[in-house]
Amino acid sequence: MKVYYDSQPEKILYQPLPDGTANVYLRKNIAQAERSTFNQDKEEKQTVWTADEKNIQTALSKDDVEANFDQLFLTADFPSPTLEERVAVLESAIAEVTSNG
Structure with missing residues (x-):
């Protein structure tokens, strides 16, 4: 998302919760x-500052976020799978393994 600021924004804004x-x-x-x-x-x-901005909530440390910035920026728009989706994938994999013996 393109955002506008009155002053130059930081590349990463890390807000611990x-x-x-x-x-x-x-x-x-x-x-x-x-x-x-x-x-x-x-x-x-x-005169304003513009940036392409994405927001995530993560358990990663600030150092880990900095080290993985490009990957996090690319995947920030992909929602995390729900518990039901994760269980369905596991059940499917178990069913495939047991049927192929």
Whole structure:
């Protein structure tokens, strides 16, 4: 998702949570840009920072997030499988193993 900031954002914003996980914002393509707004038929230009941003919640440490930044950014949009989906995959694998003996 493209986001806008008034000041230059950090590549990684790591926010530890009380349960031991962290809310993490991953940002790529950080660049300065000019944004136009119109106020009473008058165009006003403002310098802003833009970035492609993804958000994840993880149990990884900040160092692990930094070390795996590219992979995390690529997979951030993929939802984690539900417990039911994980069990279904395991049941399917067990059924295949037992039927092929």
